[in-house]
Amino acid sequence: MSVREISILILICLIWGFHFVVIKTAVGVMPPMFYAAIRMVLVAAILAPFLKWRKGEMRFILIGGVCLGALNYALMFTGMTFATASAAAIAIELNVPFSTLLAFMFLGDRPGLPRILGIAFAFAGVAVIAVGGDSGGGGEHVGLGVGLVAAGAFAEAVGAVIVKRTTSFKPHELLAWFALVGALALSAMSFVFEQGQFDAFQHSNKLFLAGAILYSALGASLLGHTAYYWLLQRLPISVVAPSVLLTTVFAVFFGVILLGDPFGPRMMIGGLMTLAGVGVVLLRNVKKQAKNDALVTPQGEGA
Template sequence: MSLREVGAFLMMCFVWGFHFVVIKTIVGEVPPMFYAAVRMGLVAILMSPFLRWRSGEMPKIFLGGLCLGVFNYALMFSGVKLAPASAAAIALELHVPFATILAVIFLGDRPGWRRILGIAIAFVGVALIATAGETSADPDTRIGLGVGLVAAAAFSEAMGAVTVKRSSGFTPYQLLAWFSVIGTVGLSVMTAIFETGQAAAYEAVDKRLFFGAIIYSAVAASIIGHATYYWLLQRLPVSVVAPSVLLTTIIAVFFSVLLLGDPFGPRMAVGGLMTLAGVGFVLLRNAKKQPNTGVLSEPPG
């Protein structure tokens, strides 16, 4: 990589990794699905020039939008509210094993025993984290449920990635535009049904914190992060870009422990290392084989 590419790579990983700290901070102040809906609304406004209608492809885009713009964020943000940000960041890595499994079912991929072993190690690692039992200063922490919700978000993202892989005719920015529109509508409905006290929470929250988090999530994590990722993919081999998800998680864990005081005992450390090792092995094997699976999708921004 050139120096500029290295800088872009590190910046992207930092933006996505630090995003977990931002999410954890703001969902402690306002309902998570309400925040996700507002965030996606801003992305939809900014990305609206990229909206394009393509006949015959919209059902797949709608399904992909539900997976990648609605359910994954509703589950992930709710999970981050309940689990330490560091645990959530590690659990979200399961989108790679899930996508590999779905690729076998829907896209005819044939994983060898090495990728199967990597998938198994990753799942065992997340299971260790979910049952770690580390205590937290936050009384709302329920690590098992939170990690489970984030794992479900990872599955939703993987399902969306496989769905989108079967569509055609859309650029990445057109997909992001549609997913943000679908996400805004879907998350608005979900927060109205499943959450209460949105208006009161908004009135009480520090507006600089709220809008700063919204801008960071929408502009930095979603638009700048994705733009950088696609720019790197155009210039570098997939095998070089793929490990960005691992560095993103390491950065997320580091800042979560440093700034949020996340508990990180031996069981959490072992589970995290197992998950990263398993996911890393799957990523590298996927990149080597260059399968038509879409499993090298970027971490959710």
């Protein structure tokens, strides 16, 4: 990689890593699905010119959009009201093992022994954190929070498998549809499952809230994804995809330093187990199916 490519890769990881701090802080003052809905409305408005209707493929895009633009954020953001930013950043990495298992079940991709062991190691690492209670960081409900974030990772994986069935959409067109579907679905979900949205908005720090939404929409979504796909056009996915595991390292660092997330032996062991397992799965995935994996949603960005 050139100095510019390395710099952009590190910048992406920093943006996505810090995003976990932004989300954790925002859902502390706003209902999580309501916050996610506002964020997706802004992204959809910006990307509206790229909404292209293509007959024959829209059902995959719309279903994928529910998974990648709504369910994943509803589950993840709600989970982060219970789990720490650090624990969430580790748990969301399960979308890689989930994607591999779904590819085996529905796309005929048979994982070998190294990937099976990597998947088992990753799940075991998240389980170590989830059952840790206070020692895992996040209090007595950390298990619920980690479980919801892991469910969000599963929704991402399902969406990624569905979207693999489309071939004519460019990345920014996919993002536009995911944002539109997500904005509509999250708004409806917030209306049904949450309350006090406008009271929370009225009593919130408007400057902070605006900054958080802009960071989520412009930084994590638009800038982060654009830069990621720019790297994929220039570098082998076997280089880019495993490298963004650095996102989780940054997220844990920011969570501990800025939010005071506990980081005891259980978090350290569980985190290392998860990253090691995900790393093995990623390396084997990109070696076996680099061309197809280029369209998988970036793991670990929390956006």
